[in-house]
Amino acid sequence: THQWRGIIEEYRDRLPVTDATPVVTLREGGTPLVPAQVLSERTGCEVHLKVEGANPTGSFKDRGMTMAITRAKEEGAQAVICASTGNTSASAAAYAVRAGMVCAVLVPQGKIALGKMGQALVHGAKILQVDGNFDDCLTLARGLSDNYPVALVNSVNPVRIEGQKTAAFEIVDMLGDAPDIHVLPVGNAGNITAYWKGYTEYARDAVATRTPRMWGFQASGSAPIVRGEIVKDPATIATAIRIGNPASWNYALAARDESGGFIDEVTDRQILSAYRLLAAQEGVFVEPASAASVAGLLKAAEEGKVDPGQKIVCTVTGNGLKDPDWAVAGAPQPVTVPVDAAAAAEKLGLA
Ligand code: F0G
DSSP: OOOOOOHHHHTGGGSSOOTTOOOOOSOOOOOOEEEOHHHHHHHTSEEEEEEGGGSTTSBTHHHHHHHHHHHHHHTTOSEEEEEOSSHHHHHHHHHHHHHTOEEEEEEETTOSOHHHHHHHHHTTOEEEEESSOHHHHHHHHHHHHHHSSOEEOSTTSHHHHHHHTHHHHHHHHHHSSOOSEEEEEOSSSHHHHHHHHHHHHHHHTTSSSOOOEEEEEEEGGGOHHHHTSOOSSOOOSOGGGOOSSOTTHHHHHHHHHHHTOEEEEEOHHHHHHHHHHIIIIIOOOBOGGGHHHHHHHHHHHHTTOOOTTOEEEEEEOBBGGGSTHHHHTTSOOOOOOOSOHHHHHHHTTOO
16 A cells, blocks of 8 residues: 655656655655635635645645755755744754754744744754844854855755645646636745746646646735835734745745736734634634635635636645644633533533
8 A cells, every 4th residue: 555655756757856865754745635615605716725734744844845855965964954933943853853964943032833843842953042033034044054064944945945846736636737826825935936836837848738826925014025125023923924025035926927916915813814714614723824825815805806616726834733822812711510411511502
């Protein structure tokens, strides 16, 4: 019997590896494409969720990290470094363990979700909390990798994009063609760049007959691409996309313009509302940043930008367990009962 082999083995002919490359994998990718019934009804479209929280470390970052750590290993690196809002560091830490490498991570102090910090810690990464935001962390990580023997595994490393483009391949392989529209949260803008690369490669090679329009959504307090200028002090409850100066800014603009799409913003309130809808009505628990794609789709639908009958894929990028504070906040406290069926039945409204 077979299990999914990980993105490098499944898409080897489309990735920069050779037979001699020492593949470092946790069998990432092969994630569920889940039909979204409530979102389909609301939009009059066929909406699917690409559930990237089902990856080994709970986010889409594993697709890029299997490539980045594999190539770092091939090149003889003994240590890797990344800046992160949490998920990249969790992924880098896990894959570095598999490769027998040291992993250093730079995170913005007090602004990463507890689950992600726990992952980096339990995998033994060396963590520095930086007195600054993600953009400062990335500047520092670049400087360190330029001047010290440590390989940078952020998405400014082009092999990360190569790994992440496989999500677009999986979607086309499942649907039989590209969707009409693909919706993504946008932070550092690596992922929108990667999906666009994947879709255009499949179209070029006639595996797909078309490419989708790319719709990206930033959080309102962290929306430099929408504003057209760097945001010095980015703010949002969606800490994963709290980024004011995206590294792949120009690639995101290219994906937007070449695909005939757009990049817009959603408020924290819209993000949390989509977050709750996904959990309570679709059965899919994602982290807040991931809900920005769905919040954006709903916003676009309200604005009359979504023609009915289209095939739409929303990527939900990370698992809800990474940042459970938002699930617990504002929810009613569970009631306590004695070991007594009648009492329990009464509290459950069954009696
Ligand atoms: N969703 C989640 C859950 C993320 O962790 C990120 C980025 C994004 C969306 C945005 O993707 O940066 O490619 O546009 N997280 C990075 C990190 C910055 O450090 O984990 P992007």
